[in-house]
Amino acid sequence: MTAMWRRVDLSILLFALVALVLAVLVVLPLGWLAWYSVTDSAGNLTTANFVKLVADPAMRKPLIITGQIAIGAALFACVVAVPLAWLVSRTDLPMRGAIRALVTASFVTPPFLGAVAWELLAAPNSGILNQWGRALFGLDDYDYVFDIYTKEGVIFCIACYTFPYVFTVLANALDNMPADLDDASHILGGGAWVTLRRITLPLVLPSILAGMLVAFLQALTIFGTPAILALPSGFHTLTTKIWSLFQVPPQPNLAAAAALPMLLVTLAVLQLQRWLLGRRSYVVVGGKNSPPRRIKLGWMALPALGLCFMIMLGPIILPYGALIKSAITNNLSDGLSWSTLSSRHLHFILWEFSGTRDAMVNTLILGATSATAVTFIALVVGYLAHRQLVPGHRFLPALAMAPIAVPGIVMGVGLFLVYTRPPFLLYGTLGILFVAFITLEMPAGFQQVQAAMRGLHVELEEASRIFGATRMQALMQITAPLLRTTIIATWSIVFIGVIRELSATILLTTSNTKVISVVIYDLNESGELGAIAVLGLFLLVVTFAIVLLVNRLPILGGRTVR
Amino acid sequence: MGEKPVASVALRGIRKTYGQLTVADGIDLSIQHGELVCLLGPSGCGKTTTLRLIAGFIVPDAGTIMVGDQLVSGPGHALPPEKRNMSMIFQSYALWPHMTVAENVAYGLKLRKLPKADIARKVAAMLAVAKLEKLADRYPGELSGGQQQRVALARALAVEPETLLLDEPLSNLDTNLREEMRFEIRRLHDEFRYTTVYVTHDQLEAMTTADRIVVMNAGRIEQIGSPEDIFLRPQSEFVARFIGGTNILRGRSFGRMIQSGPLSIMWELGEAASGSDGALSIRPHEIELSAHAEGGPNTYSGTVLRHTYIGAQRDYLVDLGGDNHLRVVTALEQHFAPGDVIGVHLPPHRCRALAR
Numbered sequence: 001m002t003a004m005w006r007r008v009d010l011s012i013l014l015f016a017l018v019a020l021v022l023a024v025l026v027v028l029p030l031g032w033l034a035w036y037s038v039t040d041s042a043g044n045l046t047t048a049n050f051v052k053l054v055a056d057p058a059m060r061k062p063l064i065i066t067g068q069i070a071i072g073a074a075l076f077a078c079v080v081a082v083p084l085a086w087l088v089s090r091t092d093l094p095m096r097g098a099i100r101a102l103v104t105a106s107f108v109t110p111p112f113l114g115a116v117a118w119e120l121l122a123a124p125n126s127g128i129l130n131q132w133g134r135a136l137f138g139l140d141d142y143d144y145v146f147d148i149y150t151k152e153g154v155i156f157c158i159a160c161y162t163f164p165y166v167f168t169v170l171a172n173a174l175d176n177m178p179a180d181l182d183d184a185s186h187i188l189g190g191g192a193w194v195t196l197r198r199i200t201l202p203l204v205l206p207s208i209l210a211g212m213l214v215a216f217l218q219a220l221t222i223f224g225t226p227a228i229l230a231l232p233s234g235f236h237t238l239t240t241k242i243w244s245l246f247q248v249p250p251q252p253n254l255a256a257a258a259a260l261p262m263l264l265v266t267l268a269v270l271q272l273q274r275w276l277l278g279r280r281s282y283v284v285v286g287g288k289n290s291p292p293r294r295i296k297l298g299w300m301a302l303p304a305l306g307l308c309f310m311i312m313l314g315p316i317i318l319p320y321g322a323l324i325k326s327a328i329t330n331n332l333s334d335g336l337s338w339s340t341l342s343s344r345h346l347h348f349i350l351w352e353f354s355g356t357r358d359a360m361v362n363t364l365i366l367g368a369t370s371a372t373a374v375t376f377i378a379l380v381v382g383y384l385a386h387r388q389l390v391p392g393h394r395f396l397p398a399l400a401m402a403p404i405a406v407p408g409i410v411m412g413v414g415l416f417l418v419y420t421r422p423p424f425l426l427y428g429t430l431g432i433l434f435v436a437f438i439t440l441e442m443p444a445g446f447q448q449v450q451a452a453m454r455g456l457h458v459e460l461e462e463a464s465r466i467f468g469a470t471r472m473q474a475l476m477q478i479t480a481p482l483l484r485t486t487i488i489a490t491w492s493i494v495f496i497g498v499i500r501e502l503s504a505t506i507l508l509t510t511s512n513t514k515v516i517s518v519v520i521y522d523l524n525e526s527g528e529l530g531a532i533a534v535l536g537l538f539l540l541v542v543t544f545a546i547v548l549l550v551n552r553l554p555i556l557g558g559r560t561v562r
Numbered sequence: 563m564g565e566k567p568v569a570s571v572a573l574r575g576i577r578k579t580y581g582q583l584t585v586a587d588g589i590d591l592s593i594q595h596g597e598l599v600c601l602l603g604p605s606g607c608g609k610t611t612t613l614r615l616i617a618g619f620i621v622p623d624a625g626t627i628m629v630g631d632q633l634v635s636g637p638g639h640a641l642p643p644e645k646r647n648m649s650m651i652f653q654s655y656a657l658w659p660h661m662t663v664a665e666n667v668a669y670g671l672k673l674r675k676l677p678k679a680d681i682a683r684k685v686a687a688m689l690a691v692a693k694l695e696k697l698a699d700r701y702p703g704e705l706s707g708g709q710q711q712r713v714a715l716a717r718a719l720a721v722e723p724e725t726l727l728l729d730e731p732l733s734n735l736d737t738n739l740r741e742e743m744r745f746e747i748r749r750l751h752d753e754f755r756y757t758t759v760y761v762t763h764d765q766l767e768a769m770t771t772a773d774r775i776v777v778m779n780a781g782r783i784e785q786i787g788s789p790e791d792i793f794l795r796p797q798s799e800f801v802a803r804f805i806g807g808t809n810i811l812r813g814r815s816f817g818r819m820i821q822s823g824p825l826s827i828m829w830e831l832g833e834a835a836s837g838s839d840g841a842l843s844i845r846p847h848e849i850e851l852s853a854h855a856e857g858g859p860n861t862y863s864g865t866v867l868r869h870t871y872i873g874a875q876r877d878y879l880v881d882l883g884g885d886n887h888l889r890v891v892t893a894l895e896q897h898f899a900p901g902d903v904i905g906v907h908l909p910p911h912r913c914r915a916l917a918r
Contacts, residue, residue, distance in 0.1 A: 459656035462619055465643040466650045467670030467721055473644075477669075481660045 015396070018380050022399040025439040029414025030263070030406065036256035036417055049257030059258065062236040066220060069155055069237060073219035076159035078212045080311050081166035087304055089174040090200070092294040094301060099308050100171075106315035107164035108543050110500035110517065112224025113536040115157050116524055117319030119228065120326055120533075122146035122153065128322055149233040157225050160315035162218045166211035173207035174200075192295050206276045213273045217266055221407030223503035224517075228524055238262060239409045239503065246507055252417060259410040267405050320540075327533035345530035353531065358512075359519040360538075363499055366430060366515060370437035371494040374445040375487055377438070382449035383479075387458070397450065404443035408503030411440055416507050428510045436504045441494040448493060452486035492546045499539060570595040570757040571616060571725060576625035578611060585611045587781035589625070598751050598758040600768040603778035604804065609761045612778070613727050616759060617650055618643040629725065644673075649723035653730040655714040657702035663713050664689070664698040670721035684720060691750070692716035708739045715747070719754060726756040732767060744770045765805050769793070777801050795831075798918035802843040809849070809888045810916075815840035820915065823884025828859050829913035841916045846891040848912040851878070851898070855905035860913070864888070864906040866898045880906055 040046045053059045087093045088100060121129050124144040133145035147153060181203065185195040226237040236244065238258060245255040297304055309317070330342040349356050381400045385393045403411070415436050419426035426432040460482065464474040480487075502517040509518045516539055523532045576589040585608045593599050601609035614620045616627060618640050627635035634641040649670065657666055667688055671681045689695050692712040702710055711731065718726060731747070732740045748771045751758055762768055768775050769789045777784040777792060777800070785792060785801045796802035799810055813822030815834040820827050820842045827842055834840040855863040867887070868879040878890045878898065888906070898904055 457654050457656060459652040459654050460658060462617075462643070463650065463652055463656035463658070463717075464669070465619070466617055466646075466648055466727075467717070468644045468647075468673035470642070470644055473673070478658055482658075 012391075014380060015384055015392070018377060018384070019392075019396060019399060021377065022381070022396070022402075022442070025435065025442070026399070026402045026406070028418050029411060029439075032417040033256050033259060033263075033410065033414040036253050037260050038257075040253060041251075049254050052254060053257050053261075059241065059254075062238050062241040063261075065151065065230075065235060066238040069151060069158065069226070070216050070220040072151075072155040073158040073162055074212050074216035076155060077163035077166050077215040077219075078208065080159065080314075081163040081170060081211065082208060084163075084308060084311055085167045085170040085174060086196075086200075087308060089171045090295055091297050091304070092301070093297060093304055093308070095305060095308075099312070102312045102316050103164050103167050104547065105544070106161055106312075107168070108496055108500070108547055109161060109315065109319075110224070110502070110536075110539065111158065111161040111222060112228060112502050112517065112521060113323070113532075113539065114161050114315065114319050115225040115228040116520065116529065116532050116536065117322045118148050118153070118157050118160075119524075120322040120529055121318055122148040124149070128325075129318075149229055151230075151235070154226050154229050154237075155219075156314070157229060158219045158222055159215075160319075161225075162215040163315070165214040165218060166208065169207050169211035169214070170204060173204045177203060196295075210273045210276045213269050213276075217269055217407070220265065221262060221409060221503065223409050223506060224521065227506075227521065242409055242413060243506060246416070252413070255413050256417065259413045262407050263405070263410050266407055266410075270405055323533040323536055325533075326530045327537055329530075345534045348528075349531050349534045355514055355519050355522070356535070359514045359516045362430060362513060363515045363517075366433055366437060367495045367498040370434055370441060370498050371491045373434075373438045374441050374494045375449075375490045378442065378445040378449040378490060379483070379487070381446060382453045383475075386450070386453040387461075397446065400446040401443045403439050406440070408440055408501060409507070411436060412504035412507035415439075415504070427508070428512065430513050432508050433505060433513060433515070436508055437494075437498045437501065440501065440504060441497045444497060445490045445494050448486055448490040449483075452483055456482055489550050492550045496543050496546055499542065570597070570630065571759070572628045573612070573616070574626050574628075576612070576615060576622045576627065578615065578620060578623050584781050586615065586622070589781075589783060591776060591783065591786070593757055593759065595757055596755040598748075598760060598771060598773045600772035600775045601759065601761045601778055602765060602768040602775050602804075603763065603784075605763060607778040608781040609763075609778050610729055611781075613729055613759060613761045616725070617648060617727055618646055646725070647723055648725040648727060649718040649721050650727040651714045651718045651729065651731040653733060655702075655710050655734075657710055657713055657717070659702050662699050662701055663694060663705070666702070666713055667717045667720050669717065674721065688716045688720045691719070707735055708743070711735060711739075711743060715750070719750065719756075722754075723756060726758045728758065728760045730762055731760075732762070732764070740767070747771055777804065779804075796843065796914070797832075797916070799841050799843070799916050800918075802914070802916060806845060807889075808843045808845050811842045811844070811886055811888075813840065813842070814838070815915065818915075823886060825862060825882060825884065825886065827908060827913060828910040829915045830910045831912070831914035832916060834915035834917060843914045843916055844888075844908050844912055846877075846889040847875075848909065849888060849890045850907040850909065851880070851890055851892055851896055852905040852907065853898075855903075858907070860908040860910055862906050862908075864904055866900050866902045866904060869898065869900055880904070882906060 037049055038045055038047065040048060053063070084099070084103070088096050093099070119127070121127050124130060124147045125142070127144070127146060127148070129146055130144040133139065134141070134143065137145075139145075148157065177200070181199060182195055185199045190198065221239060223239040223243065227240050227243065230237060231240055242255050242258050245251045245258070327345055328342065330344055378400065381396045385396045406414075415432060416427065418424060419432045419435070426435065456479070461474045461478050464478045465471070469477060499515075500517060502521065505515060505518055506521065509515065514522075516535060520532050520535055520539075523529075523535070571591075571593040573589050573591045576586050577584070578586040587608070589608075589612055591599075591612075601612055603609050611620065615622055615635065618635065621640045622635055622637060624637050626633055629646065632641075634646055658669070661669065664685055668681050668685045671684055676684070685698075686695075689698055692715055694709070694712055694716060697705065697709060697713075702713065705713065711734075714731070718728075728747070732743050735743060744767055747760075751771070760768075760771060772789060774786060775789055775792045776786050779800050785797050787795070792801060792805050796805060796808075802808040803810065811820065811822045811825070811827060813820040813825075813827075815836055815838055817836055818829055820829065820834070820840055822842070829842055832843075855861060862882055864880040864882045866878055867881050870877040872891075874894065875891050876894060876896065878892065880888045880890055882888060890906070
């Protein structure tokens with residue numbers, strides 16, 4: 001009888017705490033951002049910041065360029081991703097697994113690293129491709145074939161690492177599209193190509209557009225690529241402009257005003273995307289889904305495969321080659337042979353350059369703590385919401401997902417404004433980066449947990465209760481073991497997200513709190529490309545090790561979980 | 563002897579609403595010790611909610627649930643499920659996929675902190691009863707549907723509960739297996755005699771397993787009774803239709819007669835208030851057809867609308883005029899073609915007036 005009355009109010013308490021933490025994480029920086037954007041440095045209300053944003057050519061030009069780059073990159077990403085996705089998920093293309101793996105590799109390659117690699121490849125003078133071009137076409141010493149330090153160069157480089165967003169959404173839709181839909185067209189007399197044009201493509205068009213919108217947002221809010229490729233030739237995008245407003249003398253009010261439109265565009269685009277994907281429901285029809293029958297490519301298989309590998313030259317093959325080459329040779333212009341091999345850069349990074357070890361330690365600490373925190377909070381939120389344990393549980397997922405609408409650089413500005421003042425003086429500590437990372441990575445983490453919770457039948461836990469387990473015992477003995485793979489996957493995804501983050505980090509880091517991504521950016525400014533290559537490869541090795549681990553998780557779990 | 567058996571589970575005025583939706587609307591039900599009671603009804607009738615209220619997964623908005631002389635649920639508070647010494651078989655079986663068959667069965671015993679040797683002995687015994695000895699080290703994912711069902715059964719019985727709850731335990735099995743398991747559940751109940759509440763939407767399942775059937779509809783209890791009671795003496799139109807299927811003729815009651823359109827129909831079963839609107843039920847196989855309408859009480863002339871051959875019987879749809887269409891099931895020898903005008907006799911001792 002005693003136990004009867006202790007209806008666990010602990011869950012309510014936990015709910016309140018989590019809700020508060022999530023709200024603080026999002027509301028505080030955005031609130032300060034909004035406030036700063038409408039005040040001057042003395043704290044008086046003004047619209048001057050926004051007027052300047054539109055009227056001042058130094059602000060207006062980046063705005064326009066950003067728009068061009070975002071649209072250009074989104075279109076480019078789409079043009080590349082659509083044929084690739086269709087070939088991989090709908091045809092009998094050989095080496096489909098390898099192509100998918102290469103796309104995954106593009107997905108996890110930090111874009112700023114790709115930008116540095118493309119500097120190595122296509123800088124007008126020293127670029128490897130330009131050296132080859134001169135030799136091939138017999139050009140003069142100062143002629144060049146490619147110039148990566150241009151708007152087109154930036155677009156290309158961004159598209160290289162945003163096309164996987166389009167690819168993933170599209171390939172997913174194609175994979176899930178029942179073959180019956182295609183078969184119905186065939187039986188009515190439609191050939192393979194008619195079916196592709198009249199049935200398949202129209203059906204996945206919303207997915208293509210949705211993926212393209214994600215690519216657009218990525219291109220809009222990216223900092224690393226334009227910072228590396230646009231700044232040297234003297235033009236700005238919105239993100240680099242915001243960053244420059246934090247250099248001496250800092251103009252946080254103007255920066256806040258410049259960040260706000262990015263937030264609004266993101267919100268609008270995400271809404272549009274949700275609407276597009278929401279209407280997609282007619283694609284995933286009920287009934288028995290027979291696996292798609294693959295279109296036979298015949299003699300076109302090899303040319304198609306060639307096309308795929310040609311596409312992968314851009315994000316993976318050439319950049320990785322360039323990174324590896326410059327990591328192990330003395331000078332960029334050296335050919336690759338036994339005599340030119342050098343451990344100079346490795347030596348420099350490991351022993352001479354003081355920043356490396358601190359940055360590695362900081363990165364690992366931040367990666368591990370943020371990943372743990374996000375996983376924990378995501379699990380609590382997912383559990384409370386899915387089991388509908390507390391009143392108001394519906395709002396928790398919305399709170400956890402809210403940061404998805406906040407671009408990294410916007411979050412960076414907001415956090416800078418919040419944590420450089422009392423009562424939260426976190427600026428200059430790892431704490432501010434920790435806060436930034438858990439906020440930015442919360443949506444990705446929560447999505448993982450939510451998907452797993454949906455697949456976990458409520459009765460599994462109830463069964464344990466009825467046989468005599470308390471709620472805590474049921475959690476530990478049933479739910480936790482069943483969520484183990486999800487926990488590992490969530491943790492790893494957040495960890496990867498953290499070690500590749502640059503947009504928010506660049507605003508929040510100080511000389512004591514450098515992380516690897518920032519060190520790479522600094523080394524780029526001082527022209528130490530060989531050193532970057534070594535650090536970058538280190539980053540990639542860690543990333544791929546984690547990706548491989550996650551991909552093998554079902555084996556780690558050991559048993560088929562229905 | 564002569565002592566009234568103690569009600570093992572008693573629900574009094576149980577009410578549960580979700581927003582606008584009332585899923586349990588004043589449920590009163592006493593289940594005797596050792597009795598097997600079936601909650602039977604269409605989906606959405608509140609039977610599963612009632613079961614989960616008994617289990618303690620849901621807290622009632624009003625009313626109380628007693629187990630023996632202990633109050634386990636009241637408005638706004640409830641003894642947690644793990645303190646109720648109950649056991650349950652879930653519709654999804656809810657076998658834990660990360661535990662072997664033996665581990666699944668042993669789970670409840672371990673939580674009861676039994677000595678290791680006792681656990682091993684009881685698990686072995688239970689696996690033997692459920693014919694699962696050879697599968698002890700398998701994982702649920704490696705079992706067939708029927709095997710999983712038996713593991714769920716073994717797991718539920720291993721803890722020797724005071725009360726056993728079953729939530730549509732056979733709905734995921736194919737027809738043959740379902741029939742086999744129906745008898746198996748009844749056999750195990752006769753052997754162990756736990757107080758059992760069994761939720762199903764399948765009337766055959768309820769008929770073959772239950773001591774008493776509780777027919778539910780829209781959050782209320784329609785009728786409680788033995789399988790024979792429910793089938794032979796339905797008290798409401800809903801029960802008559804849901805159990806076995808029937809023809810309903812509507813009209814005005816005058817004494818032991820109902821005036822339905824042009825037809826005056828005598829009835830001898832059930833009861834109806836004279837002068838009120840009433841309904842009369844007669845089952846398809848109770849109606850007698852003949853080639854020519856002869857005079858006499860409850861004999862009418864009808865037209866065959868449809869004839870369907872269904873194996874051992876024939877199924878007719880007959881128009882009696884006045885919007886009265888009757889389904890009639892006859893022996894094979896009685897063969898009429900659509901359009902035939904025939905005689906239809908509704909034996910008064912088969913006609914039942916329904917109060918509701």
